Amino acid sequence: MIQDTKQLAELLFPHVTMTPEEMEEKFPLRNLPEGAKVTRFGPSPTGFVHFGGLFPVTVSERLAHQSGGVFFLRIEDTDAKREIEGAAEGLIKTLSRYGINFDEGAVLGGDKGDYGPYRQSQRRDIYHVFAKKLVLDGHAYPCFTSDEELEALKTVDKKAEIKARDWQAEAEAQKAQMLKQREITLDEVKENLEAGNPFVLRILADGNPEIKTKFTDLVKGNLEIPENDEDFVLLKSDGIPTYHFAHAVDDHLMRTTHVIRGEEWLPSLAKHIQLFKYLGFRLPKFLHISQLMKLDENGAKKKLSKRDMGANLDDYSRMGYAPDCVMEYVMTLLNSNYEEWRMQNPDKHYTEFPFNIKKMSVSGCLFDFDKLNDVSKNVISKMSADAVYEQALAWAKDNDAELAECLSKDADYAKSIFAIGRGGKKPRKDLTTWADVKPYVDLFYDELFSIKDSYAENFSKEDIKTALSAFLDSFNIADDMNAWFDKIKAIAESMGYASDMKAYKANPEAYKGNVADVSMFLRVAVTGKLNAPDMYTVMQILGYDRVVARIKAMINNL
């Protein structure tokens, strides 16, 4: 180990002139009311927003905004190799559709806020200030790598070979290697530097894994964390920090109070605790959130991975799920008393729910489409006809041009369709996604209308024709619902069908059928389907001419 850390630090970071103290002054503690939480979302711009990612994001957003704090966006673009062009913008737009908005950070159009820059790739100088301090304090050392070693890094896919690895041998080799690297001398450092050899900065870990320290995670509860003894990388050879180092520096300087992330970070927590300690930073609170699982072909639980259907948040938009519905589902999973609250507050927005960290699940959960569908159905049933119209139309414009055409040509007409059975205590729940709209409204549009269901064989065509003709003879669009239905009952009676369901059920043999059958004759002719919303209302919306035309067409085609 090099004793003269001052000289080493100057050698490694001659360009760094600022001190950690100056950094502290530059990014002072936030002036926020007591209890206000500062949280962040720190995506790496490598793709779409993952459904599972919605968990930590939502918790972060809720906790910050519910407490009058700050929720900011930090782009963690420390891995240039994996970065995807435009991914950051895509993430922001997607989240915005889901009602997740940031107070500060790397928002669209540039940085906003006093704690930036908010892209890690632009914070290099800041990290180096603290890297230098760590070297100075004897907590970090350079590790030079040869070209061959660098080359090997590119070709070896450690992930792919994960099962075949000899873990023990590997660990021993690593340990030996680490010890050797620590023995580098000042002269060797100079030589390498002069030769232009790249190096990574490693932490000099003095932990003992045998020693476990107690740590309280706000979600997981009391944990036992073994001390870290692994000399993990702080700065990569390009001078950009790894996640661990960037996390410590950024969350400290940006004054994050609550670090909210997936539980896959739990194994790294020991490293982070150690780093905060070496840096002299106060540890923020941590919430490690359980993973969202999916059932694989073999019926085994698996982490919902990127390739799974339903992993990409944008998939839900395409499938026609409204963002509010997805968020409602997420809330039911995030807080176990959410559904109870919802029953008591059916009309409130989910942001009014008092989110409670204590009510968060400690174990992971399985994604359940049935539950999503149910939640979704309920959310849509409570929307206004106008809201349904607007969202359905927006979806149709992107996904179904024919439907979009129908809906947009007469907004009032479309809204009258969506108003059916809406607004009361027991609203209809026909729509789960916007993709359900077309088969639901098709009967109201001649260009979508067709006879989709057929009459059961046990009814004679003559009876059907007789009923349809009789209806046409007496049909008056101005009738109220009772008068309208009385006429149908009269037709039923005249044909030997029971007009009263109770009478029919008491003695079915006495009749050829009942008024429900007669209604069905009409329903198929008018709607093309065996099942449809209340027929009186349907006819009112369709109007006299179309009702008559469809019934006549049916009589002719039978």
Place this chain on the structure above:
RNA sequence: GGCCCGUUGGUCAAGCGGUCAAGACGCUAGCCUCUCACGCUGGAAACAUGGGUUCGAUUCCCGUACGGGUCACCA
């Protein structure tokens, strides 16, 4: 394999030493009803396992099994 986390019906879950072990989704029987969509009343269905501690364990402790996560110059 080491380390970490978890384990209540098919799924999400309440429970925090004494309960007939909530509720929701799904499934299911029936009622209501002009069909559907609602709504209503029921039903089947669970504390992984072995030891402790205790008058008493789903609840506390230890082990086992099972599940998950992680072990990069990725986050």
